[in-house]
Amino acid sequence: MGRHSCCYKQKVRKGLWSPEEDEKLVKHITEHGHGCWSSVPKQAGLQRCGKSCRLRWINYLRPDLKRGTFSDQEESLIIELHAVLGNRWSQIAARLPGRTDNEIKNSWNSCIKKKLRQRGIDPNSHQPLGDLKMPTVTPENVNRAVAENSMASTRLSDPMAAFSLAQLTFRPDDRPHCSTVIDRSRSSMSKANGVELQSSCSFDGGILPWSELAPDMDAQLHLGGESEDLKWSEYLLGVFPTPSASQTQTQSQQFTGLGAWHQNQNQQ
DNA sequence: AACAGAGGCAACCGCCGCCAG
């Protein structure tokens, strides 16, 4: 249990991914798809375990990632979804196109929780701190609500409506800046983007279409926050070719900053 | 300028569920 067999078979590298490793993984998946993750490291020439490759791809190399600061709408949405789904980050991520469960989880733990407490809201129960009269949003409650609604074609709209969530949303004016700054010098920052995949990279793991869950927020989500956010794809455009361009360039041309990474590695 | 503490974030660990043999 735990560690997969592939991790025992060969000596696998750990720690931050180098640009070369990213390049190899992107190249392999772009050309062949990931298929069986456990075989990806070998086929791609990586000394990593399959799980590590999968994680790296899903969280950083996937071309449809948005990255950058969470918009107010996204943060509010995360809070609302967390009130209903709890720590089911993958399901929450499924409602936020371009966001990963890891990113949302990190944001929740480092940023959003703090903000909720500052507002006098318990991030676990989503109720005012010290207010014990209100029914608590527990996993049991959520499960019950979800189960009840799943009877009718697995819709979650009612559980969402069952909880009064207006109190949980942030006002845009007083939010402390919660930034995910793209640091170009950081060694492990992936440089991949704009790669068209054969394999699916859509958010299809959700339990129902986003439009069914909160149809009117869908538009807001795509409009909000874009202007101030440094979009991952935009950042990467400078160092990584667009899909059309990538087909005519060698992969080695698509990555920059190798020197910085080597320097970093040497320092260690 | 140097240091210490806090915060952010990438990656790993361990567990679970599914599925094929």
Add this chain to the structure above:
DNA sequence: ACTGGCGGCGGTTGCCTCTGT
């Protein structure tokens, strides 16, 4: 029915950067 392999998930860790002194 059982077992092992694998994908997926959530929790946690540890490194790096930032910020305050």
